[in-house]
Amino acid sequence: MPLNLHWQKSSFSGGGGAEDCLEIAADPTTLHLRESDHPTTILTPTPTALHALLERIASPTQEL
Template structure:
């Protein structure tokens, strides 16, 4: 995969804490973090939108609390 396939998030100001996104087709979104560029998460636009919506709504704020 060439480097031009990935776009850095505009919210990633620090050089060592960047989120990169790639959309090779309309059904796939790939995410990676600059510290672990070989670890790639793959999802769909619908699933990513649901995650973002849940996060913004605060439904994940207490995730992991016993």
């Protein structure tokens, strides 16, 4: 995994220096996700898994 990733915080983080937020970084072929209060744990989902996650987030009223 590239070490020189540029991490960006979610616009829903609330600002004000909040430490508990989702961050995302991209390299030419992959998106990486991490929680700012656990920056060494990085998720690198496959495109299929990321699509499923985003679909689930967009439809929170569906039952699991």
